[in-house]
Amino acid sequence: MKKNGSWRLWLVTVVALAVTSPCVAQTQGEESEATRWFTVESLNPGLGDPPEAVKRATPRETIRSFLELTEKDDLATAAHFLNLSELTPAEQRKRGGQLARQLAEVLTRGEWLNVSSLPGRQDAAIEDPSGQHPQAGEPRRNIKLASLTAKGEIYDIRLGRYREGNEEPVWLIMPDSVSSVPLLYEEYGPSLLEEYIPGRFKASFGVLKIWEWIAIPLVLLAVGLVGLWVYKLVGVAARWLPSGAPSIFAGRIKMPTALIVMSLVTQMLLDYVVSFSAVATTSFRVLLIAILAWGAGTVALRLVDTLMLRLTRRLMGQIDDTKPRDERKLLTTLYALRRIIILVAVTAVSVYVLSQVRLFETLGITLLASASVLTVLVGIAGQAVISNILSSFQLSLAKPIRIGDLVMFEGQWCYVEGIFYTFIRLRVWNDRRLIVPVTYFVSRPFENLSVKSTKEYRSLELVLHLSADIQCIREKFLEYAQAEDSVIEHHKLCCYVTGQTERAQTVVCYLMTSDPFAGWIAEMHVREKLMAFIRDDHPEWWPREVTVISERDVALGETPGNRAATAADRADERPSE
Numbered sequence: 001m002k003k004n005g006s007w008r009l010w011l012v013t014v015v016a017l018a019v020t021s022p023c024v025a026q027t028q029g030e031e032s033e034a035t036r037w038f039t040v041e042s043l044n045p046g047l048g049d050p051p052e053a054v055k056r057a058t059p060r061e062t063i064r065s066f067l068e069l070t071e072k073d074d075l076a077t078a079a080h081f082l083n084l085s086e087l088t089p090a091e092q093r094k095r096g097g098q099l100a101r102q103l104a105e106v107l108t109r110g111e112w113l114n115v116s117s118l119p120g121r122q123d124a125a126i127e128d129p130s131g132q133h134p135q136a137g138e139p140r141r142n143i144k145l146a147s148l149t150a151k152g153e154i155y156d157i158r159l160g161r162y163r164e165g166n167e168e169p170v171w172l173i174m175p176d177s178v179s180s181v182p183l184l185y186e187e188y189g190p191s192l193l194e195e196y197i198p199g200r201f202k203a204s205f206g207v208l209k210i211w212e213w214i215a216i217p218l219v220l221l222a223v224g225l226v227g228l229w230v231y232k233l234v235g236v237a238a239r240w241l242p243s244g245a246p247s248i249f250a251g252r253i254k255m256p257t258a259l260i261v262m263s264l265v266t267q268m269l270l271d272y273v274v275s276f277s278a279v280a281t282t283s284f285r286v287l288l289i290a291i292l293a294w295g296a297g298t299v300a301l302r303l304v305d306t307l308m309l310r311l312t313r314r315l316m317g318q319i320d321d322t323k324p325r326d327e328r329k330l331l332t333t334l335y336a337l338r339r340i341i342i343l344v345a346v347t348a349v350s351v352y353v354l355s356q357v358r359l360f361e362t363l364g365i366t367l368l369a370s371a372s373v374l375t376v377l378v379g380i381a382g383q384a385v386i387s388n389i390l391s392s393f394q395l396s397l398a399k400p401i402r403i404g405d406l407v408m409f410e411g412q413w414c415y416v417e418g419i420f421y422t423f424i425r426l427r428v429w430n431d432r433r434l435i436v437p438v439t440y441f442v443s444r445p446f447e448n449l450s451v452k453s454t455k456e457y458r459s460l461e462l463v464l465h466l467s468a469d470i471q472c473i474r475e476k477f478l479e480y481a482q483a484e485d486s487v488i489e490h491h492k493l494c495c496y497v498t499g500q501t502e503r504a505q506t507v508v509c510y511l512m513t514s515d516p517f518a519g520w521i522a523e524m525h526v527r528e529k530l531m532a533f534i535r536d537d538h539p540e541w542w543p544r545e546v547t548v549i550s551e552r553d554v555a556l557g558e559t560p561g562n563r564a565a566t567a568a569d570r571a572d573e574r575p576s577e
Helices: 002-034 059-071 075-081 089-110 175-179 181-188 192-196 210-240 245-252 254-273 278-316 325-357 364-369 371-381 383-398 438-442 470-482 516-537 551-556 560-573
Strands: 038-040 142-150 153-164 170-173 406-409 412-419 423-428 433-437 456-465 494-500 504-513
Touching: 059 075, 059 089, 059 153, 059 170, 075 089, 089 142, 089 153, 089 181, 142 181, 153 175, 175 181, 210 245, 210 254, 245 254, 245 278, 254 278, 278 325, 383 438, 412 433, 423 438, 433 438, 456 516, 470 494, 470 504, 470 516, 504 516
Parallel strands: 038 153
Antiparallel strands: 142 153, 153 170, 406 412, 412 423, 423 433, 456 504, 494 504
16 A cells, blocks of 8 residues: 555656646746847837848947938938837827937937947847956846936936847837937037038048037137137236235136136037037047146145245245244145145046046946056056155154254255155255155154254364363353354353373363254354464464474484485485395
């Protein structure tokens, strides 16, 4: 009994699998077809059967054929590339050609569409031999051609793959995109000026039309004349303004102001007067965005530079360490602010321009694939520049030096005049300018003589005879040092004998001065006065050589000089070998 029951259970299972397998296979097949195309009962019945010139097997073939037909003004045939399912058959016959013409204008003027970049496969699958794309090899039933903005809203132009009955699937403009064509045409369609252009000038010549090759130089000439007029007007205004910061600022923004006005005028012409093809419009808009951003950033930099110049002239005068620390710290902060403005402006302009060109959408995969190579190349080529920039920001934040500080760098007295992105400008004591790369400066030890206080101990050294009266010299030193205005803290004045030899002694005098440069001058003055005192009153204190002459030498008439001459004569009389 158990044996017969197991055979019956096995037989029922086999029958069930045989019945359900075709259903599962049919369901999977339907799901596969649903992901490859849209199934419709009919396509544009109001247009009739499509002519043989209509090629719609791939997205690339569809758009290329559509643009060729609209350029030939074969709008009735071009309407077959639109899915007009939201219109009645009568409306399809009436409005199909008009919608095709409007869509062609939108595609050629709204966004730079590269037909060669569209998929050439019937299933529009992404071909990626590297296999890094997550959807590589998967069929698609709709793709995006362009994203355009009209009245503050974004509208997509998309292609969809449709299959009518047992016919071969074809690629058409999707109904949602067709419904937005009239609105986009109002935004991107031809301007009123183009209605007066003869038809023979509307033919294509290369990437542009004939009338565009004529109109673009004229527009550039008109915009250039406007920029020249603004440049001269700002120059006249700079001369009319009172002398000082306003006139300096106006004189330095002539060029950026002219470029800003030129970009705004060009933008107005493109929006309200004339409308070029997408190739010219995209190039113009990217260039205008870059010029406008550069002009605004330059004006901001000129404002900061003028403020720095005004602070330098009115508050500080000559940049040195005798000025208050707060003023020098403020000037250093302004230099750091200037570098931050440059960095932010360059970054913002680059990101905004790239976003407008849509490089992140079209070249994103390529950039990601080559990111490692680019990183290595940029790292090697720009290592010195990047390290200088980072070191510059480090100096601005940590402030081991400030504008106006006196530093001892590689044996030279230097005042810090400017801290820039890649270099530091130092003013040497003899008014020469020393340009030092930032990384080189921070990698070398330097002495900041203004970091805490400008006062400095100075010392002068005299070498005198052993018979010199040290107490007399000490009194004279105190008298001369106290007479100097830059010598401070008189209780720290001192004079000592620091060494001696069999012939002379070394006397060193110490004095505290208000700042290094004034201290150097005070040291020279005191040394000169002490030397004059010794020369005029006690010349015997200068070091001299002592020669002892015995009585025998005097009796023989020999002196050190005579002995030296006699020895020389004897050497001349020796026979040569």
